[in-house]
Amino acid sequence: MLTDFNFRVIWEYMPLFLTGVRATAFIAAVSITLALITGIIACACRISGIKILKYPAIAYIELIRSTPLLVQIYFLYFGLPTLGVRVPELQTGILALMLNSGAYIAEIIRAGINSVDEGHIEAGISSGLNYVQRMRFIILPQALGVTIPPLLGQNIVLVKDSALLSLISVVELTRSGQTMTSERFMPAEAFLTVAFFYMCIYFCLKTFADWSQRKLIFREVY
Amino acid sequence: MMAFYFGQLVEIFPFFLKGLWMTSKIAFISLVSCTLIGLVLGIFRSSNSIILRHLVGVYVAFVRGTPFVVQIFIIFFIFPEWGIQLEAFSAALLAMAIMGSAFICEIVAGGIAAIPKGQWEAAASSGLTNLQQLRLIVIPQAMKIILPPLVGQYVLLIKDTSVVSVIGVMDLTRVGWVTVVRIPEGLMVFTLVGALYFMISYPLILLSNYLERRMAV
Numbered sequence: 001m002l003t004d005f006n007f008r009v010i011w012e013y014m015p016l017f018l019t020g021v022r023a024t025a026f027i028a029a030v031s032i033t034l035a036l037i038t039g040i041i042a043c044a045c046r047i048s049g050i051k052i053l054k055y056p057a058i059a060y061i062e063l064i065r066s067t068p069l070l071v072q073i074y075f076l077y078f079g080l081p082t083l084g085v086r087v088p089e090l091q092t093g094i095l096a097l098m099l100n101s102g103a104y105i106a107e108i109i110r111a112g113i114n115s116v117d118e119g120h121i122e123a124g125i126s127s128g129l130n131y132v133q134r135m136r137f138i139i140l141p142q143a144l145g146v147t148i149p150p151l152l153g154q155n156i157v158l159v160k161d162s163a164l165l166s167l168i169s170v171v172e173l174t175r176s177g178q179t180m181t182s183e184r185f186m187p188a189e190a191f192l193t194v195a196f197f198y199m200c201i202y203f204c205l206k207t208f209a210d211w212s213q214r215k216l217i218f219r220e221v222y
Numbered sequence: 223m224m225a226f227y228f229g230q231l232v233e234i235f236p237f238f239l240k241g242l243w244m245t246s247k248i249a250f251i252s253l254v255s256c257t258l259i260g261l262v263l264g265i266f267r268s269s270n271s272i273i274l275r276h277l278v279g280v281y282v283a284f285v286r287g288t289p290f291v292v293q294i295f296i297i298f299f300i301f302p303e304w305g306i307q308l309e310a311f312s313a314a315l316l317a318m319a320i321m322g323s324a325f326i327c328e329i330v331a332g333g334i335a336a337i338p339k340g341q342w343e344a345a346a347s348s349g350l351t352n353l354q355q356l357r358l359i360v361i362p363q364a365m366k367i368i369l370p371p372l373v374g375q376y377v378l379l380i381k382d383t384s385v386v387s388v389i390g391v392m393d394l395t396r397v398g399w400v401t402v403v404r405i406p407e408g409l410m411v412f413t414l415v416g417a418l419y420f421m422i423s424y425p426l427i428l429l430s431n432y433l434e435r436r437m438a439v
Binding site for chain 2: 062063065066067068069070071072074075077078079080081082083160161162163164166167174177181187188191192194195198199202203206
């Protein structure tokens with residue numbers, strides 16, 4: 001069993017793991033920000049009545065949702081060079097995470113908008129509000145409260161998904177474990193430590209998500 | 223050059239079908255085992271016993287808190303240290319079963335929790351035993367709530383099988399990865415891989431959408 005679990009080596013490698021944690025946090029923060037922008041744009045195109053925007057958005061969302069993230073990462077990693085585009089691994093990885101989460105976020109926002117009661121929209125129309133005003137004063141304020149909890153959930157998923165970037169040799173938390181394994185051949189120590197750090201990140205995000213859901217701060221504002 | 227590689231790709235297409243078969247095999251076995259284990263764990267999770275509930279809770283937290291790649295590495299590398307030799311294929315199935323059952327457990331527990339207390343009480347006062355209450359009254363009603371997210375979870379699980387390629391299981395993703403070394407047309411190779419995944423998961427996505435619409439009424 002794990003009687004000879006070597007804490008000394010873990011301690012020795014601590015700087016590497018902490019670098020990994022920082023890198024994972026950085027990748028997740030950048031990707032979720034970009035994904036949010038992508039998601040908002042994709043969702044806006046998806047619900048707009050304009051065909052030339054709507055159908056590409058549908059295709060993008062459905063294609064992303066029905067293929068694995070790993071395949072998308074490899075697609076960009078092996079595919080971009082064939083197009084003559086040379087990007088470093090980190091940027092490729094962030095691009096993949098952005099496109100992947102963007103599609104899910106678009107669907108989350110759309111579900112939020114659809115959850116608004118039909119009657120409210122009709123009331124808006126009969127009060128003489130135009131489309132933009134209805135969006136701004138009636139639909140979005142109500143959709144926001146429904147959207148925030150699943151968005152925070154998507155954020156947690158994204159942190160875990162970022163582990164796949166280690167497979168295209170982006171330096172992050174899982175990669176630190178791989179590095180330690182290849183240098184010392186102590187996979188148990190390495191990957192259990194990696195798992196421990198992911199758990200820490202998970203609990204921070206989860207506590208925040210639960211707290212915001214309990215408060216439903218955003219729903220009460222309006 | 224494109225045409226040349228395309229010809230080569232057509233030539234080795236059977237290789238891709240083999241990968242597709244492997245992916246479907248892993249997906250099928252793990253979906254069945256995840257559903258069975260997840261159902262039992264979900265019932266444990268919503269049981270009255272505090273110990274049982276929290277034990278399952280810890281298991282679920284551990285699985286949900288760590289990335290699937292890390293779980294696979296742990297299973298694949300640590301079991302041999304304990305003297306249990308696992309083939310890549312069985313390690314993959316074990317990892318899928320552990321990961322998937324935790325997610326399905328939460329869906330099942332959520333469905334059971336959504337059934338009003340009065341249903342349990344009515345069943346108990348009709349003289350049904352605990353097991354009968356669960357089997358005859360609660361589960362059939364909870365099924366309606368469980369089914370749409372369950373099918374959604376199936377899609378996620380099928381996509382997650384791509385990760386088992388990292389320990390060398392020759393699934394669809396691994397086939398793409400091996401091919402791209404020989405045929406340096408990343409776009410073409412992974413478009414093909416993506417298209418094959420799309421074929422499996424898109425019908426399930428449509429089914430999940432349909433169930434969601436139908437069950438909502």
